[in-house]
Amino acid sequence: MKIAAISVIPLRIPFSIGPVVPKSGGKPWEAQEIVLVKVETENGLVGWGEAFSYSCQSAVVSALEDMVVPLVVGSEIDEIPYFMRKLQQTLHLFGRYGITMFAFSGLDIALWDLAAKASGNPLCKFINEDAAPQTSIEGYSSLYRYGDVELVAAKCQASLDQGYKVIKLHEINEPEVKAARDQIGNTVALTVDTNCPWTPAQAHDMALRFKSYDLLWLEEPIFPPEDFDALAALQKDVGIPLAAGENLCTQYQFQQMLSCNAVTYVQPSVTKVGGVTEFQRVAELTRMHGLKLMPHSPYFGPGWLATLQLMAAIPDSGFVERLFVDHEASLYGNFIHPTDGRFRVPCEPGLGAEPDPDVIKTYRL
Numbered sequence: 438m439k440i441a442a443i444s445v446i447p448l449r450i451p452f453s454i455g456p457v458v459p460k461s462g463g464k465p466w467e468a469q470e471i472v473l474v475k476v477e478t479e480n481g482l483v484g485w486g487e488a489f490s491y492s493c494q495s496a497v498v499s500a501l502e503d504m505v506v507p508l509v510v511g512s513e514i515d516e517i518p519y520f521m522r523k524l525q526q527t528l529h530l531f532g533r534y535g536i537t538m539f540a541f542s543g544l545d546i547a548l549w550d551l552a553a554k555a556s557g558n559p560l561c562k563f564i565n566e567d568a569a570p571q572t573s574i575e576g577y578s579s580l581y582r583y584g585d586v587e588l589v590a591a592k593c594q595a596s597l598d599q600g601y602k603v604i605k606l607h608e609i610n611e612p613e614v615k616a617a618r619d620q621i622g623n624t625v626a627l628t629v630d631t632n633c634p635w636t637p638a639q640a641h642d643m644a645l646r647f648k649s650y651d652l653l654w655l656e657e658p659i660f661p662p663e664d665f666d667a668l669a670a671l672q673k674d675v676g677i678p679l680a681a682g683e684n685l686c687t688q689y690q691f692q693q694m695l696s697c698n699a700v701t702y703v704q705p706s707v708t709k710v711g712g713v714t715e716f717q718r719v720a721e722l723t724r725m726h727g728l729k730l731m732p733h734s735p736y737f738g739p740g741w742l743a744t745l746q747l748m749a750a751i752p753d754s755g756f757v758e759r760l761f762v763d764h765e766a767s768l769y770g771n772f773i774h775p776t777d778g779r780f781r782v783p784c785e786p787g788l789g790a791e792p793d794p795d796v797i798k799t800y801r802l
């Protein structure tokens with residue numbers, strides 16, 4: 438396929454979480470930032486991707502427009518992994534983790550959307566034609582950090598009321614974890630994502646305390662996230678399953694983490710890791726190491742659909758992460774809403790559904 442044009446479209450869709458305004462990247466987080474990457478081919482096909490952009494939206498837009506788009510428009514792309522490898526090589530001096538990789542991810546997702554559309558298949562069928570794709574994916578409610586036991590209990594109950602059977606907290610103190618477990622009882626799976634708050638010694642102490650609440654996993658307990666030896670020691674010493682991966686890009690960083698036995702749950706994030714191309718490689722590494730895939734997916738744009746399509750194609754691909762938040766508008770109608778805790782996988786060619794042009798028009802920056 439020959440690439441005729443690429444548009445980079447930043448959106449900002451307000452959301453409500455409740456009485457607490459969480460922070461992202463040190464700033465109040467009150468709206469969903471989405472960077473759409475719209476790629477058009479010479480024969481008129483349109484593909485959509487999403488680049489991670491929370492609290493870094495203008496930087497991601499600049500990376501795409503200044504560094505990536507000029508290298509892609511006019512290119513003939515026959516094999517996406519080969520093309521993306523050349524692109525990674527050309528721009529490797531700008532970082533193998535972070536803004537540049539987020540930008541690549543957005544492009545890569547759009548290219549896979551295009552390739553699947555050209556074949557007439559949804560992405561799940563296009564990348565794994567032998568498998569019978571799943572038609573819906575079990576979701577989990579990913580709560581914000583409220584730091585308030587009553588709010589935690591209320592949000593847990595609201596999640597159960599929506600049919601979720603797995604709940605994730607983002608709390609870092611024991612009383613909130615206890616409040617959640619007390620609210621949901623012992624039959625609902627509970628996980629805790631801490632977002633890298635502790636030293637290895639602090640993490641050891643906290644993991645011992647959290648262990649009594651029977652967590653399915655403890656996520657990113659140590660800073661820096663790439664201290665894989667410390668994660669491995671923690672998992673082994675405390676005997677608590679760990680999850681990590683949203684802060685890693687490319688198969689190579691995952692290979693390092695997995696070869697250290699650092700985690701039980703592997704969490705590639707399609708809008709960060711390098712798109713569908715790298716996500717598939719991470720899924721294969723996960724399978725080869727006998728570990729469990731558990732994607733990072735707090736997304737509401739093409740990154741959400743790409744995650745659903747990948748999970749539909751990959752056997753035993755875990756639960757899909759859904760931020761527990763109400764948006765003013767949805768790019769994809771009800772595909773972001775659960776039914777009895779599960780999410781439908783859209784089945785049109787490509788990512789399976791097209792973004793709503795009115796929502797793009799209304800929320801475009």
Ligand SMILES: [Mg+2]
Binds near residue numbers: 630733
């Ligand atoms: Mg996380």
